[in-house]
Amino acid sequence: MKNLIFISLFALLIPNYSYALTPESIASGIATNMGVKQITTDIRESISSIISQSSAEISKNQFEMRTSLLILSESLDQIASKNIDKTFNQLSDAEKQVFYDTSKLLELWNQGNSKNINQLNELTERIESILFKLPGMKNTPLVTSSYPLYSLSQPAEPTVKIDINGSTLNQSTPTLNFDNITCTLIHKDTTQLSFTCPSSIFVANGQTNYLIGNLKTYEKNGFFKSIFSKKFNEIEYKISIAVIPRIIGTLKGKVNNSSSILETQERSVSFHHRNNHCSGRQSKHWVVNVTEGWKIDPHSITNKSNSSRNSSVTIINKSEHGFAFDASIANYGDCGPFWKDARGSATGAATYTEYRQKELLELNQIIETQPHWGTEVIVYESTKPFDSASLELIKINGEVDIITQSENRPWYDVELDKKRGLIIFRPKSLSNALSH
Known part of the structure; x- marks a missing residue:
């Protein structure tokens, strides 16, 4: 029991939960000598709020926390039921210690104090020992753990076996029900009960489903009490099983x-130059650069230049990056006192193809x-x-x-x-x- 309660109450130290009743309000109820019934109700509601507001985390520790918190809440109810009309100050020292320790646990959890693990262990050990030694608890069945903590939705087997551990569990005939479904008792002794439950009740669609079973155990009355009342008192516990959807x-x-296609475009360029009269031969050089992001197909360059007599235009330095026009332009005829030579001219012109690989994302x-x-x-x-x-x-x-x-x-x-x-x-x- 120590290990299970320790794991569960250690989970209480995890911050970022909130609940309606604070540890201070519970401590206040103790300090002001409030009724045991009210103090227990406050603690139960606090624990219930912790469970309902716990994170959606799906983990073994999370399921152990939920299960043992329910068990802790039910155990406190057993103490309260035997002291229903008492105030806190009317309890025995041992009984008071249970509530002091529980209040302290909630306070530690509220502060997010993860540095007191050893102290927390000592507190949980004291709670365990006190529960078994309290007056009037000798014949009271106590549940300390239950398994499995979780199940896959729609199990392949026709039934699921549930084991419940504790003490004084074998009195009369215990029962376990989930809503209107009754499980079959297959084993009982002082420390363990075993049931088989139909697999049909273990269903979860889309998100975790927490099944809450109602365990009825029985407390045997003493000889004289059983003469005037019933032989057994019914004691109830809640059994929690997390049902996980089959899907993750x-x-x-x-x-x-990605793929690429060859994209092309046709280009053309031209220039023109004409000499002045009596200017002599002129040399001209024009560079054509490729369009940014493209390449030139050198074999596609076609020279469409023309020139006057004694002039010429050629294309040189062909590459994928560009090319150049090289022109020699000369006048023809003579210049005299009363006449001038014919002006030489040249028009450089070319067509060519540019291309690029275009990436396509599919x-x-x-x-x-x-x-x-x-x-x-x-x-x-x-x-x-x-x-x-x-x-x-x-x-x-x-x-x-x-x-x-x-x-x-x-x-x-x-x-x-x-x-x-x-x-x-x-x-x-x-x-x-x-x-x-």
């Missing part, structure tokens, strides 16, 4: 494949799927490599994981192989996932 969540995403949408625990899913498979992928996993606890590469995470593994064109999603078994 919803997986969707996309794979990006988005191949992956079909949305809901992987099951422990079952491998081939999410994407192609005979061709892909450039990148982005997967989104919306887990059943509401968390969202983004996956862009091979991963090894607590709940699953992902093999994302771009070269092989393959994406495999491998959920771990539920027991392996919850062992982290």
